[in-house]
Amino acid sequence: MEAVAFAILAVVTLGGAIMVVLSQNLMRSALWLILSFFGIAGFFVLLQAEFLAVTQVLVYIGAISTLIIFAIMLSRNFMDPSEPRFNEQWGLVGGFSALLFIGLATVVTRVAWPVSAGLPPADAIQRLGIDFVTAYAVPFEVASVLLVVSMIGAIIIARDRE
Amino acid sequence: MSVQLSWYLLLAAGLFCIGGFGALTRRNAVAVLMGIELMLNAVNINLVAFWRYTNVAQMTGQVFAVFVITVAAAEAAVGLALIIAIYRQRRTVNVEEMNTMKG
Numbered sequence: 001m002e003a004v005a006f007a008i009l010a011v012v013t014l015g016g017a018i019m020v021v022l023s024q025n026l027m028r029s030a031l032w033l034i035l036s037f038f039g040i041a042g043f044f045v046l047l048q049a050e051f052l053a054v055t056q057v058l059v060y061i062g063a064i065s066t067l068i069i070f071a072i073m074l075s076r077n078f079m080d081p082s083e084p085r086f087n088e089q090w091g092l093v094g095g096f097s098a099l100l101f102i103g104l105a106t107v108v109t110r111v112a113w114p115v116s117a118g119l120p121p122a123d124a125i126q127r128l129g130i131d132f133v134t135a136y137a138v139p140f141e142v143a144s145v146l147l148v149v150s151m152i153g154a155i156i157i158a159r160d161r162e
Numbered sequence: 163m164s165v166q167l168s169w170y171l172l173l174a175a176g177l178f179c180i181g182g183f184g185a186l187t188r189r190n191a192v193a194v195l196m197g198i199e200l201m202l203n204a205v206n207i208n209l210v211a212f213w214r215y216t217n218v219a220q221m222t223g224q225v226f227a228v229f230v231i232t233v234a235a236a237e238a239a240v241g242l243a244l245i246i247a248i249y250r251q252r253r254t255v256n257v258e259e260m261n262t263m264k265g
Contacts, residue, residue, distance in 0.1 A: 003163045010173055017177055017200050021184035026192060033196050040203050043173075046165070047214045052224055056206075059231050064199065064238045071192050071242040075249040083189075087258060090187040097183040104175035109168050118218045128221045128228075136225050143232045150236035154243035160250075 005046055013039030024085060030069050037061045048120045051128060170211035178204035191245045191255045195238060202234045 016036030023029040037060045044053035121127060132140050181200030188194050206227045213223020249255050 002165050006165050006169060014173070014176055014180070017180045020196055020200065021180055021188070021193075026190055029193060029196060033199065036200065037203065040207060043170070043207055044210055047170075047210050049210050049214065049224055049227075052206075052210060052227055055228060055231060059235055060199070060203070064235055067238055067242050068192060068196065068199075071245055074246050075192065075255045085189060085193070086187040087189055090183075093183055093186045097179040100182070101175055101179040104178075105172055108171040108175060113167050113216065115167055115215050116217070120214070120218045124221065124224075128224055131221050131225055132228075139229060143229055146236050147232065150240050154239040157240065158243035158246045 002046065005042075009039050009042040009046065012036075013043070022085075026072050027069070030065060030072060033068070034061055034065045037065065049124075051125050167211060167215040170207060170215075174204040174207040174211070176204075177201075177207065189256050189258055191248070191257050191260070192242070194257060195241050195245075198241075199234060199238065202230060206230055 013036050016032045016039060019032040020029045020036060023032060037056065041053045041056040041061075044050070044056055178201050181197045181204060184197030184200065185194050186197075188197065209223045209227045209230070213221075213227075217223070245255055248260060252259070254260070
C-alpha cells in the first residue's frame, strides 16, 4: 500500500519536474513546479514528517512559487515562442546529468545503509520545537537574520528607481 | 513490499539531476531558478528520508530540512528581485545576454 502511494507520488513529482524543465511556456513551467512541490509534500507525509509537509506547502507553494509567478509576470518580454528554450550545450549537459544519475544510483543501491527500524516519536513536533530553541538556537537566530537581510535586499534591489 | 530507503534516495537523485539539467541549459533566468529549487527539494527529500530510516529519535534531519527551506526562500527572493531589476534595465531575461562582465 505504501509502495503504491510512493509510486504515484514519484510519477507526480518526477513528471512535474520533467515538465518544468521541458515546457516551452514559462508560466506552465511554474505550474508544473507547483505540482512537483505538492508531490514532495506528499512524500514528507509518507515519511511521517507532517510538520515538514505543511511547511513545504506553506513556504514553497505559498510563497516561493507565488514569487516566481510574480517575477514571470513582471519580466514578460513578449518572448517569441519559437525561440529555443535550451542553450546549445543541452546535449552535453543531458549526458552529464544522466551520468551523474547513474553514478548516484549505483552508489545508493550498493551501500548498506544503517537502517534502524523505528517509528518517529509521538511528540515529534514538540521535539522539533524544543530543538530549535535549545540545540539549534544559534542557526535559528542566524536564519532569522538571513531572512531579514534577504527581505531588505530584495526590496532595495527590485525597487523602482525614479 | 515496504518502501526502502534506497527508493527515496534514487528518487532524490533523479530529481536532482532533472533540476541540474534545467538549471544548466535553460535560457530564461526564472527557469534556471526553478531548476535550482528542484535541486534543493531533492536534497530535502534525502534529508528527511535519512532521518526517517536511520535516526528517528532525534529531529536533526527535519531541523536541517527546515533550514534548507528557509535558505531557499531567502535565495529565491533575492534572485527574483535581481531578475526583475535586470529586466527593468535591459529588457531581457535571457541568461545568454547577461554578459557585460565577460572578459
